Amino acid sequence: xxxxxxxxSFAVFYAAGxxxxxxxxxxxxxxxxxxxxxxxxxxxxxxxxxxxARKVLMASTxxxxxxxxxxxxxxxxxxLAAGLLVFGVAVAGFFNSFQAAMRGEAxxxxxxxxxxxxxxxxxxxxxxxxxxxxxxxxxxxxxxIGAVVFAAATVLCLLARPAKRPAAEATAEEPVEQGGRPxxxxxxxYIAVGWLMIxxxxxxxxxxxxxxxPMFASQGxxxxxxxxxxxxHMTVAAFFGLAMxxxxxxxxxxxxxxxxxxxxxVALCAMWxxxxxxxxxxxxxxxxxxxxxxxxxxVYYASNSGRRSFNTGVNEALVGFGxxxxxxxxxxxxxxxxSTTELYLVCAAGLAVSLIAQMLLACGCKRYGDx
Numbered sequence: 001x002x003x004x005x006x007x008x009s010f011a012v013f014y015a016a017g018x019x020x021x022x023x024x025x026x027x028x029x030x031x032x033x034x035x036x037x038x039x040x041x042x043x044x045x046x047x048x049x050x051x052x053a054r055k056v057l058m059a060s061t062x063x064x065x066x067x068x069x070x071x072x073x074x075x076x077x078x079x080l081a082a083g084l085l086v087f088g089v090a091v092a093g094f095f096n097s098f099q100a101a102m103r104g105e106a107x108x109x110x111x112x113x114x115x116x117x118x119x120x121x122x123x124x125x126x127x128x129x130x131x132x133x134x135x136x137x138x139x140x141x142x143x144x145i146g147a148v149v150f151a152a153a154t155v156l157c158l159l160a161r162p163a164k165r166p167a168a169e170a171t172a173e174e175p176v177e178q179g180g181r182p183x184x185x186x187x188x189x190y191i192a193v194g195w196l197m198i199x200x201x202x203x204x205x206x207x208x209x210x211x212x213x214p215m216f217a218s219q220g221x222x223x224x225x226x227x228x229x230x231x232x233h234m235t236v237a238a239f240f241g242l243a244m245x246x247x248x249x250x251x252x253x254x255x256x257x258x259x260x261x262x263x264x265x266v267a268l269c270a271m272w273x274x275x276x277x278x279x280x281x282x283x284x285x286x287x288x289x290x291x292x293x294x295x296x297x298x299v300y301y302a303s304n305s306g307r308r309s310f311n312t313g314v315n316e317a318l319v320g321f322g323x324x325x326x327x328x329x330x331x332x333x334x335x336x337x338x339s340t341t342e343l344y345l346v347c348a349a350g351l352a353v354s355l356i357a358q359m360l361l362a363c364g365c366k367r368y369g370d371x
Contacts, residue, residue, distance in 0.1 A: 017214025038320025045313010065152025134227025236288025
């Protein structure tokens with residue numbers, strides 16, 4: 001499903017850049033899609049339960065396939081906007097219900113592994129979505145639509161299979177998974193830290209995924225080469241997120257997320273200072289480490305304590321809100337400065353401010369206890 005999301009996104013925005021659509025119009029399209037995702041995620045957090053998760057999954061998959069095919073066919077701005085709005089609503093329903101189903105299928109004590117595999121699969125799907133869209137783009141719209149329809153049909157077939165886990169078996173939905181270091185216990189306050197992290201990583205990522213394809217297209221870079229930096233970014237995020245299950249005891253420590261997120265801000269500053277294709281490629285690979293870590297932490301914090309479905313709904317709503325905020329501020333600052341490379345500075349500044357807020361929040365948690 002994440003393959004489909006990023007496949008559609010790259011194809012739509014690269015096509016817009018190739019047709020000469022301005023950055024402001026691309027920003028509006030991205031904003032509409034993310035606003036729909038944000039609102040629908042918040043609603044899903046109150047509606048999705050263990051009992052209805054599979055039905056919501058199947059319905060949202062069907063709508064994703066239809067809406068994704070529609071936006072690939074559309075050319076008029078109004079049709080693109082409407083299609084991306086419906087697509088955002090359906091994607092929100094899918095990922096909120098999928099995480100509820102994932103917790104319901106995971107055995108007690110396996111949450112860290114389930115979240116690692118989830119991070120691997122969705123990040124790798126996103127990586128492949130970008131690069132296959134760049135490759136299939138040359139074959140025209142029918143090939144793009146055929147790929148989306150095939151993906152949706154495959155997911156529906158997989159979801160139609162009955163669950164194999166016995167209904168009476170205990171799951172990871174309620175118990176709290178403790179680590180091996182008692183000096184770093186699970187804290188509900190880290191849910192808020194995770195919310196800041198997921199807001200920030202999407203604030204950084206979504207402007208890059210929205211504006212880099214049309215920027216590369218306007219520079220005459222082929223769709224395949226334009227997709228490679230984004231592919232590598234998500235591939236690194238996928239495998240670093242998978243590796244995180246071995247470092248679960250680092251999750252409730254401030255030092256770890258300070259170093260990794262600080263390096264992410266430095267990488268964005270390097271892209272701002274030396275905005276070449278090669279530097280962009282290398283720094284996006286490094287940013288993949290930051291993205292894999294941030295997504296793993298946010299999903300794990302939300303799933304390991306408190307009201308799980310509500311936490312996940314807020315997580316996914318913040319994905320939409322962070323994405324929309326990054327697109328709006330990035331577009332506004334690029335137009336104000338007259339330079340597209342200023343986008344990297346906005347992303348770096350947002351990450352730095354968020355990191356300071358996370359450190360203050362984590363220090364307050366340790367001093368005053370859980371909220």
